[in-house]
Amino acid sequence: MEKNFVIAGFGGQGVLLAGEVLANAFMLDNKNVTWYPCYGAEMRGGTVNCEIVMNDTEEVSAVNLKEADFVVALNQASVERFVSKVKKGGWMIANSSLAKEIKTRDDINYVFAPMTKMAEEIGNIKMTNILALGIAAKVSKLTSIETLTNALDNVIPPHRKNLLPLNLKALKIGYEYDLLHA
Amino acid sequence: MECLQKTKKKVLMKGNYAIANAAVMAGCECYFGYPITPQSEIGEFMSGKMQELKRAYVSAESELAAINMVIGACSTGAKAMTSSSSCAVSLMQEAISYASADELPIVLVSVMRGGPGLGNIYPSQGDYNQAVIGGGNGDYQTIVLAPSTVQECVDLTYKAFYLAHKYKNPTILLADGLLGQMMEPVEFTEYPYPEIDNSSWALSGAKGRNGRIIRSYAPLAENQCVFLNKLYGKYKQIEENETEWEEIDTEDADIVLISFGSPSRNVKSAMKICRKEGLKVGFLRPITLWPFPSKRIAELSKKVKMFLDIEVNMGQMLKDVKLAVNGAVPVEFFNRPVGNPPEVDDIVNKIREIMK
Numbered sequence: 001m002e003k004n005f006v007i008a009g010f011g012g013q014g015v016l017l018a019g020e021v022l023a024n025a026f027m028l029d030n031k032n033v034t035w036y037p038c039y040g041a042e043m044r045g046g047t048v049n050c051e052i053v054m055n056d057t058e059e060v061s062a063v064n065l066k067e068a069d070f071v072v073a074l075n076q077a078s079v080e081r082f083v084s085k086v087k088k089g090g091w092m093i094a095n096s097s098l099a100k101e102i103k104t105r106d107d108i109n110y111v112f113a114p115m116t117k118m119a120e121e122i123g124n125i126k127m128t129n130i131l132a133l134g135i136a137a138k139v140s141k142l143t144s145i146e147t148l149t150n151a152l153d154n155v156i157p158p159h160r161k162n163l164l165p166l167n168l169k170a171l172k173i174g175y176e177y178d179l180l181h182a
Numbered sequence: 183m184e185c186l187q188k189t190k191k192k193v194l195m196k197g198n199y200a201i202a203n204a205a206v207m208a209g210c211e212c213y214f215g216y217p218i219t220p221q222s223e224i225g226e227f228m229s230g231k232m233q234e235l236k237r238a239y240v241s242a243e244s245e246l247a248a249i250n251m252v253i254g255a256c257s258t259g260a261k262a263m264t265s266s267s268s269c270a271v272s273l274m275q276e277a278i279s280y281a282s283a284d285e286l287p288i289v290l291v292s293v294m295r296g297g298p299g300l301g302n303i304y305p306s307q308g309d310y311n312q313a314v315i316g317g318g319n320g321d322y323q324t325i326v327l328a329p330s331t332v333q334e335c336v337d338l339t340y341k342a343f344y345l346a347h348k349y350k351n352p353t354i355l356l357a358d359g360l361l362g363q364m365m366e367p368v369e370f371t372e373y374p375y376p377e378i379d380n381s382s383w384a385l386s387g388a389k390g391r392n393g394r395i396i397r398s399y400a401p402l403a404e405n406q407c408v409f410l411n412k413l414y415g416k417y418k419q420i421e422e423n424e425t426e427w428e429e430i431d432t433e434d435a436d437i438v439l440i441s442f443g444s445p446s447r448n449v450k451s452a453m454k455i456c457r458k459e460g461l462k463v464g465f466l467r468p469i470t471l472w473p474f475p476s477k478r479i480a481e482l483s484k485k486v487k488m489f490l491d492i493e494v495n496m497g498q499m500l501k502d503v504k505l506a507v508n509g510a511v512p513v514e515f516f517n518r519p520v521g522n523p524p525e526v527d528d529i530v531n532k533i534r535e536i537m538k
């Protein structure tokens with residue numbers, strides 16, 4: 001089985017890091033995984049996205065896939081750009097703090113959650129990415145919160161370990177987000 | 183990025199970091215480099231790690247300086263390397279020719295981006311010719327290894343150091359921007375190759391023996407004839423011993439897909455889809471671009487109906503495939519000029535179209 005994710009947003013929102021945590025989680029689950037980024041020359045404010053391909057049977061996955069099982073869009077531009085990439089029956093998981101709650105397709109599933117606002121409520125707007133990851137993990141049912149917790153510990157560098165508890169909190173809030181009302 | 187020694191469990195790592203870490207594990211004693219996207223992480227990693235291990239790291243003033251520093255270090259028998267990308271590897275061509283003439287084991291990691299000229303920072307395979315044929319003067323040949331996964335970036339970095347020293351020949355690890363920036367789980371084993379004794383030629387100080395000179399200047403024509411014949415004897419040996427490729431399902435194949443580097447992953451996926459549809463498709467991936475698996479392709483051309491060569495450039499390896507096939511069967515070509523590999527569906531459609 002092969003499943004792939006696209007995580008997209010503004011440069012600076014932590015899109016690549018969220019992808020790295022997810023890829024790490026799949027590795028810890030003993031699955032084959034590939035992460036690759038796509039970004040412009042800008043450090044902040046430009047568009048950025050990364051793709052994570054998880055495969056639990058075959059050793060090497062193809063890259064640059066036409067469709068995605070899950071798209072996590074942290075802003076309006078990313079929703080517009082990637083909504084057509086979502087596989088039939090796949091998921092668009094969007095940050096409704098920065099994107100309009102409009103469903104342009106009826107053959108895919110939508111989750112709208114005010115991720116930026118929720119991150120602000122726990123005290124740090126920078127947690128938007130990890131909160132989004134929590135929601136995506138729950139929706140996909142492909143990895144557990146325990147594995148993601150270990151993955152976060154792997155990815156966050158030693159000099160940023162003070163932010164680990166807050167990241168874990170964001171992950172949990174995302175994971176426990178009420179999908180029925182989204 | 184923390185340096186990892188031998189790892190028992192897998193770690194998620196970018197291709198560039200994996201290459202750098204593998205070089206450290208292979209015993210690289212000197213790194214000289216000048217930053218350029220998409221391979222700057224190699225220099226970044228080395229800048230910290232080499233100093234920590236009390237090995238040599240120099241952030242050179244130019245690419246020209248960097249590769250000439252590698253020549254200097256290698257002439258003492260040290261394991262030395264540099265890394266760079268496309269337009270900056272162009273600046274190193276003269277030195278590669280000199281190192282070939284000097285028979286020095288230089289290791290160059292070339293992470294391809296878009297070209298010609300300054301081009302862009304997207305992945306590309308446009309430097310196949312630059313690596314395999316080269317832009318230096320005279321009759322010379324570099325060994326070229328082409329990884330397709332991050333794990334292979336590690337394995338072939340080990341191999342690059344081994345082959346460079348075994349044959350005293352410039353060796354290029356030819357990756358692309360996608361592999362350099364991609365993260366995959368990797369494992370680092372101990373350096374699996376024997377250490378090569380270089381005491382018979384290295385400039386190690388002439389105490390107790392006659393002095394040695396390493397140079398490429400050969401003023402007498404007859405001496406140069408002898409040298410070139412010897413050099414080409416070595417190349418022949420490398421061709422016989424070191425040609426490496428991956429081959430799948432070619433026994434009953436009507437068509438064989440040929441692709442190297444990161445795009446070969448998509449080609450392999452396309453092949454599997456075609457097989458499920460009952461199309462007899464095989465797959466061949468050159469791992470050493472030089473020596474090129476010409477002999478094997480020539481053998482296959484006697485039993486298959488056609489080849490399809492797939493690259494992210496305008497058709498550079500295509501010429502080597504055609505040379506090997508030598509007109510026996512048609513060689514089709516499918517490409518994307520620059521950027522990420524062609525999508526799997528597009529490759530499948532191309533295969534269906536030409537197999538009609």
